[in-house]
Amino acid sequence: xxxxxxxxxxxxxxxxxxxxxxxxxxxxxxxxxxxxxxxxxxxxxxxxxxxxxxxxxxxxxxxxxxxxxxxxxxxxxxxxxxxxxxxxxxxxxxxxxxxxxxxxxxxxxxxxxxxxxxxxxxxxxxxxxxxxxxxxxxxxxxxxxxxxxxxxxxxxxxxxxxxxxxxxxxxxxxxxxxxxxxxxxxxxxxxxxxxxxxxxxxxxxxxxxxxxxxxxxxxxxxxxxxxxxxxxxxxxxxxxxxxxxxxxxxxxxxxxxxxxxxxxxxxxxxxxxxxxxxxxxxxxxxxxxxxxxxxxxxxxxxxxxxxxxxxxxxxxxxxxxxxxxxxxxxxxxxxxxxxxxxxxxxxxxxxxxxxxxxxxxxxxxxxxxxxxxxxxxxxxxxxxxxxxxxxxxxxxxxxxxxxxxxxxxxxxxxxxxxxxxxxxxxxxxxxxxxxxxxxxxxxxxxxxxxxxxxxxx
Numbered sequence: 001x002x003x004x005x006x007x008x009x010x011x012x013x014x015x016x017x018x019x020x021x022x023x024x025x026x027x028x029x030x031x032x033x034x035x036x037x038x039x040x041x042x043x044x045x046x047x048x049x050x051x052x053x054x055x056x057x058x059x060x061x062x063x064x065x066x067x068x069x070x071x072x073x074x075x076x077x078x079x080x081x082x083x084x085x086x087x088x089x090x091x092x093x094x095x096x097x098x099x100x101x102x103x104x105x106x107x108x109x110x111x112x113x114x115x116x117x118x119x120x121x122x123x124x125x126x127x128x129x130x131x132x133x134x135x136x137x138x139x140x141x142x143x144x145x146x147x148x149x150x151x152x153x154x155x156x157x158x159x160x161x162x163x164x165x166x167x168x169x170x171x172x173x174x175x176x177x178x179x180x181x182x183x184x185x186x187x188x189x190x191x192x193x194x195x196x197x198x199x200x201x202x203x204x205x206x207x208x209x210x211x212x213x214x215x216x217x218x219x220x221x222x223x224x225x226x227x228x229x230x231x232x233x234x235x236x237x238x239x240x241x242x243x244x245x246x247x248x249x250x251x252x253x254x255x256x257x258x259x260x261x262x263x264x265x266x267x268x269x270x271x272x273x274x275x276x277x278x279x280x281x282x283x284x285x286x287x288x289x290x291x292x293x294x295x296x297x298x299x300x301x302x303x304x305x306x307x308x309x310x311x312x313x314x315x316x317x318x319x320x321x322x323x324x325x326x327x328x329x330x331x332x333x334x335x336x337x338x339x340x341x342x343x344x345x346x347x348x349x350x351x352x353x354x355x356x357x358x359x360x361x362x363x364x365x366x367x368x369x370x371x372x373x374x375x376x377x378x379x380x381x382x383x384x385x386x387x388x389x390x391x392x393x394x395x396x397x398x399x400x401x402x403x404x405x406x407x408x409x410x411x412x413x414x415x416x417x418x419x420x421x422x423x424x425x426x427x428x429x430x431x432x433x434x435x436x437x438x439x440x441x442x443x444x445x446x447x448x449x450x451x452x453x454x455x456x457x
Contacts, residue, residue, distance in 0.1 A: 066090070066255075067262040067272045068279075071152025073145065075173055076130070076166020077102045078189050079159035084108055085247040086156070089255045094148050096141065096173075098133045098165040112148055114140065116169065125198050127205065130168020142176045154280065155180070157219075158187045162199030167206040174213055183280040184219045186210060187250070190226040190391065197402035204395045211387065220280040221383065224287055224318075225250050226391065253290045256379050260329055260367050270327055270365030277361060278327045282383025287318055289380055296340055296376040302330065303348035305378040317388030321357040324384025328352070329365045332376040337368060340376070356382070 072093040074083025080095035080103065087093040087108045097103050100115045118133035134141065149155070155177050159166035170186075177184050188210065191199045213219050230246050237245055261275040278286075293305045306328045330345065345366070352362055369377075 065262055066258045067275055068154050068258060069152045070154050070156050070258065071145075071149030072156045072158060073149070073173060073177065074106075074158045075134075075169050076159055076163040078163060079157075079166045079187075080106050081243055081247050082158035082187060082189075082251060085251045086158075086255070089251065091156075091255075092149055092152065094144055096134070096165075096169065098130060102165075112144075114144055116165065125162070125164040125202060127164060127168040127202055130164045130166070131172065133165070134169035134172035138172055138176060141173070142179065145176060145180070150180075152182070154183045154185060156185050156187060160189045160191075161203035161206040162189075162191045162195060163202070167202050170206060171209065171213075174218060178218055183221075185221045185223060185279060186219055187223045187225065190224065190228060190395075192227040192231045194231065195227075197398060197405070200395050201399040201402050204392070204399045207387075207392070207395075214284070221282055222285045223254075224285050224388070226317075228391075249290075253288045253379050253381075256290075256331075257288070257327070257329065257381060260331070260365060260379075263367060265366055266368060267366040268364060269367075270329055270363050274327060274361070274363035278325050278363065278381045278383050282324050282385075284322070284324065284384040284386060285318070286381065286383040286385065288382070291378050293376050293378065294374065296332070296336065296344075299344055299347065300351075302340070302344050302376065302378065303351040305376070306348055306352060306380050317391045318382070318385045319389075320355055320382060320385070322384065322386050323356040323359045323382045325361045325363065325381075326352055326356055326359050326383075327363040327365075327381040329367060329379040330376060331367045331369045331379070333370050333374070334368045336374050336376060337366070359384075 070086070070091050072083045072086040072091050074080040074093060074095040076097060077099070080097055083093040083095050084106050092112075093108050094112045094114070095103060095106050095108060096114050096116055098116045098118050098120075100117075103113045103115060106113060114137070116130075116133040116137050118129060118136065120129075157170070157173055157177065159170055159173075161167055174184065174186075188207065190207075191203050210219070210222055214222055227246075230249070234242060234246055234249075257270075257275055257278070261270050261272055263269065291305045293301050295301045328348070332340075345364075349362060349364060353359070356362075
């Protein structure tokens with residue numbers, strides 16, 4: 001079945017939005033009014049706290065209907081975690097890693113995990129090891145993707161740019177996925193500021209490799225996630241929860257676009273054909289984001305939120321004037337929509353057109369999603385972008401500094417070896433003791449050391 005045919009069929013379906021608070025159901029044994037109100041207030045507060053803690057948007061309970069069936073391939077630890085988060089949202093996923101211990105806690109079916117056995121447990125950030133392991137198991141990778149994701153319409157390849165397993169295996173993964181003739185979108189993760197120099201060097205090398213594949217039209221889109229940005233946003237999150245929360249923040253907007261674009265809208269939907277252009281027709285890099293606004297009645301609030309959402313979660317430093325397509329979705333309860341002037345949304349559209357220097361298309365959707373809070377959620381997607389030059393230059397400088405440092409270290413090691421030959425402290429001390437013993441055996445030594453003494457009474 002073609003993507004277009006599926007899109008047309010899916011657009012005929014609708015989602016059923018269910019409020020988590022079922023306060024309108026009749027009660028067989030009514031409680032006193034004060035207790036009912038108190039119970040409702042407590043439940044509402046608990047829901048708010050749960051939503052805030054998870055950093056997730058209002059949950060849409062639906063019939064598992066999406067615009068497109070996305071098949072997710074996670075390679076390496078980071079890619080596998082992202083695939084796991086997508087799987088929790090209802091998408092089929094498979095995971096590959098050279099380190100079997102990294103696959104143990106990935107919460108997808110065991111039959112969807114594959115150990116790229118390479119003689120050792122892991123790749124130790126060596127791209128060559130990850131590449132060789134994937135090449136040795138290429139037939140098995142092909143077999144698993146065909147079996148588990150064969151009916152998917154679009155492939156999502158998720159990986160860290162700096163790891164040995166994920167980054168090292170990416171060219172083999174792209175080679176395998178390319179045999180299916182389906183659109184390929186790559187989600188890439190730039191390193192944290194706190195990551196080591198080897199990780200940053202790998203990231204630059206892998207990003208360069210992926211952009212060449214993009215230019216050769218072997219992949220259709222590169223979604224850029226910058227962990228340096230995410231590290232700053234979620235700096236107060238406990239380390240044990242960090243990756244669970246941030247991975248959900250990364251994949252959630254992608255799922256929202258793929259879900260809401262299948263829904264009807266009382267105003268204007270962002271339909272499946274428009275979502276397809278955003279996802280696979282940008283011919284460049286993409287960023288997407290989410291932001292929440294409570295001052296939605298102000299004239300410029302929605303327009304500013306659309307622009308700011310790109311740096312709110314995923315990445316920044318991109319020149320938005322290069323955008324080929326822009327999409328944004330406005331999600332809010334009906335009572336909130338009733339307070340937003342149409343002119344405010346129209347202004348947002350005009351502002352995007354100006355900031356992005358008249359892109360080929362601006363696609364917008366307005367949706368009624370019930371929830372407890374009087375807020376507007378904005379989801380934005382910018383595709384067809386070039387590399388963020390300032391971030392790339394930063395990585396290039398750090399990679400160059402790393403190479404120079406390694407060169408100096410190697411030279412220092414060689415110099416030290418030459419200097420230490422015959423003068424090792426351990427050898428010198430042994431020789432010193434030997435000389436002392438020899439001296440004690442001489443007449444002068446007996447005089448200096450006291451000679452031998454008869455300790456008997």
